[in-house]
Amino acid sequence: MTAAMMSNDSLSGRTVRLVPLSVDHAEALFTSASDPEVWRWMPRPRPDSLPEMRAMIGRMLADQARRCFAVQRLTDDTVIGSTSLYELDLAEGRAEVGATWFDRSCRGGPCNAESKLLLFGYAFDALGLVRIALRTDNLNERSQRAMKRLGLTYEGTLRSHMVRQDGTRRDSLYYSVLADEWPSVRDKLLTRVAAKGTA
Template sequence: MIHDVELHGWGIGLVPLQVEHAAELATLIDAHLWAGMTTPFPRTAADYAQYARLQIDAPNMLAFAITDAATGELRGSTSFYDLSLQQGRVEIGSTWYARQFWGGNTNPAAKMLLFSHAFETLALTRVALRCDARNTRSARAILRLGATSEGVLRSHRLASDGTRGNTAYFSVLHAEWPAVKAGLAERLRGA
């Protein structure tokens, strides 16, 4: 979905994903980093451009490029998807960061911006997150945000390598947002 939502704070910006971002984003990924995604690993900038175009054109999806606020350098990508204002829910996903930004402030900053927009601007009731159940690094990161584990959906998705994968689901509800926000703010103060 083409959109004009920009979110800024804590040293990063979330700007609408553009096909023009593909060349730089493609240089930041590798097959291991991409493992667990449902789409095939984009081996070239043209492959990533095709992936970006699918995200941009998807209904109910707001895809973002993550930028360094000071330099404009790209750090990765994330999105809102399955956005339903009527139902008061959204999922955060298709998220990845270049390796040099793992373990720093990029993930908590991006989630602070996304959760704030979801709960405080869009007045949603539920924000869900999910990952391949084998991706323990991502699952730990989601739990560290303050999300609640909801369980695992068995044989829920087809992985890019053709195997069936289980999906671990997590969520944050509107009533939980103040505590999650406080935890993210504390992490960002320490970063």
């Protein structure tokens, strides 16, 4: 598949590898999720303990409409984050991307961009999806700018869509990429990965 070599259900790039998520990744993911800023825009609270992390992973794995991955750094095989396809509907050819976080040490590096490159490639090239959507909090301007830079299309806003962790209600902005747009988005992701260098 383009931009990702598949081996034993893993997706490998230049700096990271996506491997099927398991409860065995809980300890490493609990460490990578330790930065509260990572969870500021998440709809769920950050797990406060290793048992809570295991429970969260268990719930994710029990969802048949998910494909969940742990993100490993290729240089040392350290698990540095997580990402998933969810609400996966193969009959309709669509999914959303979420449950994505990275260790604070990955900020500014290629890990997030390459993880999306690998995940999108898997979705479009291996699963044959037609549409991938991403949603973000209306206050998360950094995320909105990132999606626009990648060439994703803003579709609209679901008003008062979810409850934030602080109890306020958020509007959710939806962005998407379609299969015929994927080559252009792929090229932008490849350029970003190359520009950010190695992890």
